[in-house]
Amino acid sequence: MSKLMIWYGELITQKKLIKRGLFFLTPGMLWLILFLVLPGLILILVSFASRGSYGELVWEFSLDNYKRLIGFGIFGWTPDYIYILWRSIWVAIVTTALSVFLSYPLCFFIARKPERTRYLWLTIVIIPFWTNMVIRTYAWFLILAPDMPLAKLAAFFKLITPGMPLYPSAFAVYLGMISMFLPFVALPLFSSVERLDWTLVEAAQDLYASNFRIFMHAILPQTLPGLSVGIILTLVPAMGMFVVPDLLGGAKYMLVGNLIQQQFGASRDWAFGAAISMGLMVLTMFSLYLYKRRNKDIDLI
Amino acid sequence: MRKINLFVSISAIATMGFLYLPLMAVAFFSVNDTKYGLVWKGFTLDWYLKLFQNEFILHAAWNTLVLAIVSTLVSTILGTILAIGMDRFPWPGKMNTTLDLILHLPVIIPDIIFAAAMVVAFGFLRALSSAFEPGLVNMIIAHITFQTAFVALVVRSRLISIGKDVEEAARDLYADTTYLLLKITLPLLMPGIVAGAMLAFTLSLDDFVISFFTAGPDSVTLPLYIYAAVRRVVTPQIHALSTLILLVTIIMVILMERFTRKVNIK
Numbered sequence: 001m002s003k004l005m006i007w008y009g010e011l012i013t014q015k016k017l018i019k020r021g022l023f024f025l026t027p028g029m030l031w032l033i034l035f036l037v038l039p040g041l042i043l044i045l046v047s048f049a050s051r052g053s054y055g056e057l058v059w060e061f062s063l064d065n066y067k068r069l070i071g072f073g074i075f076g077w078t079p080d081y082i083y084i085l086w087r088s089i090w091v092a093i094v095t096t097a098l099s100v101f102l103s104y105p106l107c108f109f110i111a112r113k114p115e116r117t118r119y120l121w122l123t124i125v126i127i128p129f130w131t132n133m134v135i136r137t138y139a140w141f142l143i144l145a146p147d148m149p150l151a152k153l154a155a156f157f158k159l160i161t162p163g164m165p166l167y168p169s170a171f172a173v174y175l176g177m178i179s180m181f182l183p184f185v186a187l188p189l190f191s192s193v194e195r196l197d198w199t200l201v202e203a204a205q206d207l208y209a210s211n212f213r214i215f216m217h218a219i220l221p222q223t224l225p226g227l228s229v230g231i232i233l234t235l236v237p238a239m240g241m242f243v244v245p246d247l248l249g250g251a252k253y254m255l256v257g258n259l260i261q262q263q264f265g266a267s268r269d270w271a272f273g274a275a276i277s278m279g280l281m282v283l284t285m286f287s288l289y290l291y292k293r294r295n296k297d298i299d300l301i
Numbered sequence: 302m303r304k305i306n307l308f309v310s311i312s313a314i315a316t317m318g319f320l321y322l323p324l325m326a327v328a329f330f331s332v333n334d335t336k337y338g339l340v341w342k343g344f345t346l347d348w349y350l351k352l353f354q355n356e357f358i359l360h361a362a363w364n365t366l367v368l369a370i371v372s373t374l375v376s377t378i379l380g381t382i383l384a385i386g387m388d389r390f391p392w393p394g395k396m397n398t399t400l401d402l403i404l405h406l407p408v409i410i411p412d413i414i415f416a417a418a419m420v421v422a423f424g425f426l427r428a429l430s431s432a433f434e435p436g437l438v439n440m441i442i443a444h445i446t447f448q449t450a451f452v453a454l455v456v457r458s459r460l461i462s463i464g465k466d467v468e469e470a471a472r473d474l475y476a477d478t479t480y481l482l483l484k485i486t487l488p489l490l491m492p493g494i495v496a497g498a499m500l501a502f503t504l505s506l507d508d509f510v511i512s513f514f515t516a517g518p519d520s521v522t523l524p525l526y527i528y529a530a531v532r533r534v535v536t537p538q539i540h541a542l543s544t545l546i547l548l549v550t551i552i553m554v555i556l557m558e559r560f561t562r563k564v565n566i567k
Contacts, residue, residue, distance in 0.1 A: 007391060008465050009472030014391075020478070021390030025400075028383025028449055032403055035446040036415075039422035040406075043414075046421050057424075102316045109313030123558055128320045131550050134509050134524045135543040138531040139323030142330060147339045179320055240411025243509060247531065257413050264420050264514060274421065277414045284411060 047274035055268030065275035081259070085279060088256040091245075092238035095177040096185070096231055102178070103186040103230070107193040122190065129183035137176050137247045141165070144172055168250030176244040181237070185230035192226025232291045236284050256280050324547060331540035348541035358526065358542060364437065365522040368512075369505040372444035377498040379445070380452025385486070387453070388460040404454060407447035416514035419443045423515065436517035443515050444505050451504060452497035459493025492560075499557050 003014055047065055052058045069085075071077045110121045128136065144151060144166035155162040166172055200218045209217070220227075242257030249255070256276060263273025334345040352358055387400055407415060419439070426433040433439060471485045487494075509524040516525055523546060530539050 005391075008389065009469030010478075017390060021386055021392070024382050024386030024390070026386075028379045028386065028453060029400070029403070031379055031449060032383075032406075032446065035419075035422070035442055036406055036450075037403060039418035040410075042425065043418040043421050102312070102319075105309040105312035106316045108309050119558065119562070123554060124317060125320070126558070127551055127554050128324070130503055130507060130554050131324065131547055132507050132509065132524050132527075132543075134528045134531075135327065135546060136323065138527070138535065138539075139327045139543070141531065141535055142326040142339065143323050145339050179323065182316070182320065236409065237411055240413045242413050243528070247528075257411075260413055260417055261514075264417060270421060270424070273417055277417045280411060281414055284409065284414075288409060 043274050043277060046271055047278050049271045049274075051269045051271050055270075057270055065272045066278075068272060069275050069279055081276075084254055084259055085256055085283075087253075088239050088280075089283065091173065091177060091255060092235050092241075094174065095181055095238045096234045098174075098178050099182045099185040099234055100189075100227065100231065102182060103189050104193075106186050107190045110190060111193045111196070125183050125186050125190075128179070129187065133180060133243050134247075136180060137244050140172060140176050140179070140248060141167065144175075167248050168252050170249065170253045172248035173245050173253045173255075176248045177238060177241065180241070180244055181234040184233045184237075185227075188226045188229040188233065189223060190226070192223040196222050228291060228294060232287065235287050239283055239287075240280055327540050328544045328547065331537060331544045333537060336537065348537045349545070351538055352541055352545070355538070357521070358523075358538075361521045361523045361526040364520055365506065365524075368437065368440055368444060368520075368522060369502050372441050372448055372505050373498055373502045375441075376445045376448035376452050376501050377494060380449045380497060380501075381456050381490070381494050383449065384453045384456035384460055385482075388457050389486075404450050407450040408454070412447075412508075412510045413514075415447065416443075416511045419446075419511065420514050434517060435515060435520075437520040439515040439517075440512055440520060440522075443511050444508065447511070448501035448504060452494075452501050455497035455500060456490060456493045459490055459496075463489050496557075496561055499553075499560070503553060503557070 004011065005014055005017070006012075007017055046057060048061045048063070050058045050060050050062060050064060069081050071079050071082055106125070110118060110125070113121050142148070146152075146155075146163050146165050151160065151164070151166045152162075154160045154166060155164075160166065196219065200222070201214055204214045204218045239255075240257050240260075241255060242261050245253055245255040245258055246261070249258075256279070260273050260276050260280070263269045263276065267273075330339065331348055332344050332346065333341055334347070335342040383404075387397075387404075392400070423433045423435070423439050467489065468481060468485055471481050476485065507524075509528065512522050512525055513528070516522070521529070523542070527539055527543060530536070
C-alpha cells in the first residue's frame, strides 16, 4: 500500500501523505460531524419519538408525527398542516417568479451602464442583500402604516377599514418576501447578463423577431446558468422563511417556518417540530433534485 | 444596441425604489421629533443619543460583537485548515464526494432546520453539562458550525485557483512542509482567507433565525432585540438603531466589494 509518489513536487509515501492529510482534515470535519451531521441525524430520530405530557421527549417510536403532519389527528382528518405546507410552496414559487420578473429589467439596466459606474449600481443591489432581515421586514410596517398613502388608498377603495394598517396580511407577506429575496435572484442573474452576447439579440432584431421571441430564444438560453442559481437560492430559503410571515403575516398567513418555530417555542413539541422539519427537508431536496437534473455542476457560492 | 428600452429603465428604477423605500422610511423616521405616529414633527438626534443610554441595547450590541468576533476567529482557522486538508491531498473519489456534501449542507439546508437540529442537540448536551444551557456558548458553537463551511468553501476555491505550480517550484527548491505552508501557501491564500472571514463575520452579524433558536435570556443580540421590540411596539429608538446597523452594513459591503475587486484584478 505504501507506494512512493510525487505529490505537489514532493517525493513521499502514500501512507505518510494520508496521515498528514488526516491531520489537516480532522479538526474541521470533527466539528462539522459533531455539530452538523450528528444533530441532523438526531433530528431525524426525534421526528419518530413522541411528546410527554410536560413537553419532554418520550422514546416511543412511531409514525404518529408524520401522520399528524399529513392531517390524521385525534379528531379525524384535517387538511390544516397540508394546507400550510402547500401555502409555503406556493408563496415560495410566487416570490421566485415575481423576483425573476423584476430582476431581468434590473440586470439589463445595470449591465448597460458604463463600466465606471456599473459596480456602483451593483452595490446598490448588494446592500439590501446584506442588510439584516429583521430590519428589512419590519421596515414595511412603516410603508403599510394607516397614515401612509398605500393604506389610505386601500381604505378609499374599501379594501380595509380606515385607520387600520395593511399588515398583517397575505399582501404584506408577499411584499416582504419579494423585497427579501429579489437580490438573491438579481445578483446571480447579473453575472450571466453581464456576459450576454448582445450580437445575438441584434441578429434577432434584424430578423424582425418579436420582443417575446427575442427574450425566449436569444436572452433566456444565455442567462439560464445565472437564472437557475438565482431560482434555487430563492426557492429553498423562501420555503423555510420564518421572520417575514411571522411579522407581516401573523396568524393570518402562517407558513411552515412558523409552524416549526411554534413547536420549538410555545407548543414545546420537539418531536412534531422535527417531523415538520423533515417535511420541509423533503421539499428542499425535491427542488434541489429538479435543479440538479438540469444543471450537472452545482455551485451555490 | 447601446440604448435600452424606456420601460426597462423605469422598471429597474422602480425595483430599486421598492428595495430601498422601506429602509429609507426607517432612516427618515429615526430623526423625527415625535414618539408616536408617522407625522413629521421636525429634526432631532435624540433617539440616537438615547440609544447609548439604553443598557439593554448596549448589552445586545456587546453580545452581537462577541458572538461575531469569537465565531469568526474560530471558524476562519477551522475552515482554512479544512480547505487545505480537502484540496491538497489525494483522497479517493467517494470520500471527496462525502466531504463535499457535508461542506455544502449549511448552504443548502434551510436555516430553520439547522436551528431546530441545534435545539435538539443542545437539549441532549445539556444533560451532560450545564454549560449548554441556551446562551452565548450555544450561539457561538452554532455560528462556528455554519461559518466553518462557508469559510472552507471560499478558501478552497482560492486554493484551486492558485494551482500547484508555485508549491511544486518551492518543493523543487527543497522547501520543507512547514516552510511551504507558512511562507508559500498561506500568503498566497491570504486574500481567500480574508474574504472568507469577512463573509463569516457578516453572516454572523446578519443571522437571526439560528440565534433566535439558541439564545438564552441573557444573550440577546441586536437582531433579536429589534425583533422582540417591534413585536410589541415600533419606536423611533428602534428606527435609530436599525439605521445605525444599516450604515454599518453599507460600510462593510463597500469594504468587501473593494477588497474582492482588488484581489480579482491582481
